[in-house]
Amino acid sequence: MIDGLMTAQAVPAEAAGDYWSMLFVFVLATFIGLGVIRRVSRLLYTPLMSLTNAISAIAVVGSIAVTGAEYPKIIRILGAIALFASMTNIVSGFLITDRMLKMFKKQ
């Protein structure tokens, strides 16, 4: 389940509250990130930033869970605003990255 707070839904025991494995994933992902980003072409730092902007709008996943589930209205309103903000980043981030990358030509 995306939303651990939904206790009404059955969350498999091995997934609930296994914070150590989350921390583990975080550290490993950071190392992968450092390794991959270090190799990014220096020409492309501006599109890199708009691309990672779009990718970190993965917060959309949390926003959808909060907006769409059977929660009190005020919580879903907060979720909907967050969903709008994330979606704006996804759309404008990927579009402008592609627009910039198209411009880099060898000759």
Next chain:
Amino acid sequence: MTYAVQQLAAILATALFIFSLYWMNDPKTARHAVVAGVAGMLVAVLTTWFQPVIVHHGWIVLAIAAGFVVGVPLSRVPLTAVPQRTALSHAFGGLAAGLVGTAEYLLGLTENPAQLTAFRMSAIVAEVILGFLTFTGSLMAAGKLQEVRWIPQRPVTYPGQNVVNIGVLVAAVALGVVVVLHPTAAWSAQAFYAIAGLAVLFGVLLIIPIGGADMPTVISILNSYAGLSAVAMGFVLNNKLLVTAGALDGSSGLILSIIMCRAMNRSFTNVLFGAFGTVQKTAAIGEQKTWKQETVEGAAQLLEQASLVVVIPGYGMAVAQAQHKVRELYDQLTKRGVTVKFAIHPVAGRMPGHMNVLLAEANIPYTALVEMDEINPDMPQCDVALVIGANDVVNPAARYAKGSPIYGMPIIDADKARTVLAIKRSKNPGFAGIDNELYVQDNTWMLFGDAKAVLGDLVKQFGSGGLH
């Protein structure tokens, strides 16, 4: 079953995001990066949306549609406005994290207090602090970059500023600890709102003392915070995909910040807490020399007779929107057998890579764009160094003038070229009032005026057949 599908989808999306960043290592493969990124995002969105617990589809469709309505125009801004668009999207990322964190806390409070364990509460507090400080900090940065009238462009400093800033942050964190220990007391919700309020305030205070030249570093740091707030959300929601994608963004911001700091010979803390404006202006160095002015005709002749011309662009080129005129000059010179290269300083412009994108927009091949470290050994062989709206990144004072705010900053060795031509908008000293002795060197000739107009006149010299 659905749990397994969810997890597989998260693994697939993570892999796609890693490939996406990997393909950015070469301009040739870079466009695959967008395809992989979009695919990863689609996988993540669809598998979340089609869970049985999601029932309010109307709200989701509406919010997504609104995202498209705002997102599409935001992707069409002129490339000179890309720094403020980037800052604005960091603000949106921070806002989303802050709001989801708040929603999660309220949900726990009203529906299921047992879920507010110390660990989850810590993650929620971290998410809310990071999210809201990124939100207002980035909005301020975007406002400064867009030159919004009521946001001061110059660094604003006052006595005790750092004490106030750090005090606000410490207060937010201390309140956070209290709420983590007592998540469900009668006053906990109020304390929680106070944390959010302090984070909002801290974001504003953090950016007030920052000036334009520090923006590349600040944008990178905010990029990192936006990623970390997504990581915190992942911890709250027990969602590994949020953690991995957030970590990728966080490490990208971290690496860019380090590169920007190195390129200015400054530390993180110095950028964030040692505003340029607080540095005392150094006394003028030696006796006042005066600059020599060159005519457009003379400059054109110098350029035509050169065999290697190195163009050094700076923020002034972006302000004047002169990149297309630069391209015309590039065409005229290469047609005449002159080798033209572009020397790119890492912090030229207002965000990492700003100059590269502007020059690429003007159809200058990326093979002509050369990094500072690679061009500097060639500078003594350079016949004409053409400085367009760059100032601090070519100031020789960075090499020896201790006490100068730019001391120790690596620079492009424009002064080692045989001749220097510098296009400058005004006769005033540049950022932070630092005099640039490059302009008064014996082999330097100034061209005063708007970069676009001056370059246009130069191109006309070649076009009109006045030269042959």
